Amino acid sequence: KIPHISLCVSATDFEAPAKAVLSHKAWVYASSSANTGLSLRKNIDDWSLINFRPRVLRNVGDVDMRMSILGHLSELPFYLSPMGTMGMIHSGAEPEMVKGAVRKGIHMVVSTASSKTTEQIMESCIEEQKWLNNASPTCLFFQYYIPVNRERAIALLKKAKAAGYKGIWITVDTPVLGKRTADRQLQAEEALSVGLLDVPPAREPGEENAFAPAFGGRAVPGQLSPHTTWGDLKWIREEWGGPIVLKGIQCAEDAKLALESGCQGILLSNHGGRQIHSAPSALMTLLEIRTYCPEVFGELEIFLDGGVRDGADVLKALCLGATAVGVGRPYLYALAAYGAQGIGRCTDILAEELATAMRLLGITSLDQARPDMVNASRLINE
Ligand code: FNR
Secondary structure (H helix, E strand, O other): OOOHHHOOOHHHHHHHHHHHHOOHHHHHHOOEEEOOOOHHHHHHHHHHHHHEEEOOOOOOOOOOOOOOEEEEEEEEOEEOOOOOOHHHHHOHHHHHHHHHHHOOOOOOHEEEOOOHHHHHHHHHHHHHHHOOOOOOOEEEEEEOOOOHHHHHHHHHHHHHHHHHHOOOEEEEOOOOOHHHHHHHHHHHHHHHOOOOOHHHOOOOOOOOOOOOOOOOHHHHHOOOOOOOOOOOOHHHHHHHHHOOEEEEEHHHHHHHHHHHHHOEEEEEOOHHOOOOOOOOOOOHHHHHHHHHHHOHHHHEEEEOOOOOOOOOHHHOOOOOOOOOOEOOOOHHHHHHHHHHHHHHHHHHHHHHHHHHHHHHHHOOOOHHHHHEEOHHHHHHOO
């Protein structure tokens, strides 16, 4: 039913096989985006507005792609982005993704809305590490949706800490769920098919169960709080006591606030184009930060995700000052079609593209990536 895995030679090649194996419902959940799809398109398109400025004759025989995320060595400067309810995508769910990540020595951020418990997912990481004689540097971070109920919120942090997660990535771009158009369409079709002519209305911002109707997946445990503010970072920091990254920063002012709030990192992201309509791409936000608060570069680790489909994209981000890059849907599609093997294959493809791009750009290690190696003027003038 699906092509042999060796026929996947680009990160985008997993999409068609995934569509072939997934139920329509799961496909819609995975591929949908907000409103007219503009935010998603921009995520993909903006990478093409950056050009390299290659240097030649530089002895690029050996390349080293290793780096660290929050002090933890990674074989490559990209990681698996958190995605909820992977049980809909593959029977092995998140543990299957973890296996693939461990085999390649890259990190993974595990979603609060995972299909397996935080402990089960960590266990699968430890198991796979043992299998490889602990030769893999992979570690797991925990993506934190702040539950409404404070006790539950604290309990969730304690659980993640006890299980051995190395940092939390607080998702801040989801006070309410964005309008996922394809999901709404499917909801309406399903309602009509059972003779229900009135589809329940969309949830209003501010409702406590803002995340509960998330189509296709189960509700986020404890559900999301739309009332969270910068002030809440104080108790979270105290309860967690470890590194914090804010996931979903979309402008320079908030990058600065993140720095002032004592975070260790920010992830420039618009949630894969699934939240606000007409969001800036993470690349645009990165350029904005370079202009308006360059001081954060020396102080925070700066991650970025959205639309990364080629290893060369990773290098563009690193040239502009990013620490590492997150990859979402390509891994989801690879998981759907080929399980852990797909995660490995997708990683190898991106790694090879990155290594080739580094050599052709004239560098042999990631710390040599510099802003003058790219021309971002088309994106700046947009
Ligand atoms: C996501 N994303 C996400 N983010 C998050 O913080 N918590 C979550 O549970 C999820 N769940 C989720 C499910 C699915 C199906 C997708 C596609 C995305 C967003 C994700 O972490 C990341 O920001 C984007 O996926 C990156 O964009 P690309 O690589 O998919 O283009």
